[in-house]
Amino acid sequence: MAQIHLEVVTPTGPVISDEVDIVTAPGHGGEFGVLANHAPFLSTIKTGTLSFKKDKQTKYLMISGGFSEVSNNKITFLVESAEYGHDIDVDRAMQAKERAEKRLAQAMQKAEKMNLTRAEAALQRALARLQAAERSRS
């Protein structure tokens, strides 16, 4: 099966650079999948779970905001952070989720727009982390 080169790059360094069979990612308009020899494509990425399949094994990564570019049979993700699902500390992610929920409730009460968006983003990240961790376990 033809493969596509996947690269995930974050400000703290590249996370993965490998030939894979298929990549699924949370794009602006919803999940999208990319196979080998995809047409050039550029999309923004939402916080969520990226998955890729190689040697019949599927792996999951939590990624937060950025964008992806497909060209020349190569897909590059430029995201602010990326973590392998199996590296995620579920307890910590759970705590982060609860913290974010509390902050969100607080911000809602006081109607602080700045804190609201921040708390929302934090909650999204926590949820994405949990999801990625859960998926890579099952």
Next chain:
Amino acid sequence: MPGLKDVKTKIEGVSKTSQITQAMNMVASAKLRGAQEKMEAFRPYTEKFTAAMGNLSGGTEGGNLPLMEIRDVSTVEIVVVTSDRGLCGSFNTNIITAAEKLMRKYEAEGKKVSFVCVGKKCNQIFRKTGKVRAAYIDIMGTFQMFNAREISHNVSANFTAGESDQVDLVYGKFHSVAVQKPAIEELLPIKPIESDGSDASSSDEITGAYIYEPEPGEIMEVLLPLYLNVQVYHAMLEVGASEHAARMTAMDNATNACKDMISELTLLYNKARQAAITGDLMDIVGGAEALKG
């Protein structure tokens, strides 16, 4: 001629100072390695980012995006990035002087100037001018991407609210371990990025135009704030590395100066000791001669 004991105390004092400067030199060189690694890790991200931005701006007329809006400039905001701590030679002073010069230039043109200070050192200086709009201190030691994000959010919100019409960035660029120079960059409005032509655009001709999701304009709206982050973070990384390199050089110089001083003082000490011995001998000889008499 100073007393023997005075000289001895002084030698001890200087040698203790040299121990400290030597230790600081070693700490700085270890930290420099870390800072350089951080910079290296960030490079692929910036390179890919700029390439993609170049690609994208080929497909769009950025025009009416708020962060690219070009207005008549009446207020300029200067973002100054220095270190939190001193003892690194003229590194911070050079950045501050460059920022001051920039301020005077703009004020001579009749523009208002405000400051955003990152790092304690520039805040200490510019606080006195009363023009500091925001300060981020005590973060240079451990900063991460989200610190940069906070700063760039603040700056861009101020810009889109029309409170500033131009934003400049002054920081210390890391050229090498021996050379760090202040650098000035324009942050906002963001200028259209030229595609560097190389691999991206040539492949376009073969494979056809990009599919964009969402519209290129909307993608730009997401990417421009990120681009700002990247620039601020980059400046902070440069300052981080430069600070340690500058401190290394400064502490090396200080250690050398200490060594010179110790050898001078030792000479002085020996001279004084010799003089004392000679004096004592003269007394003894004189006494013996007197007894013979």
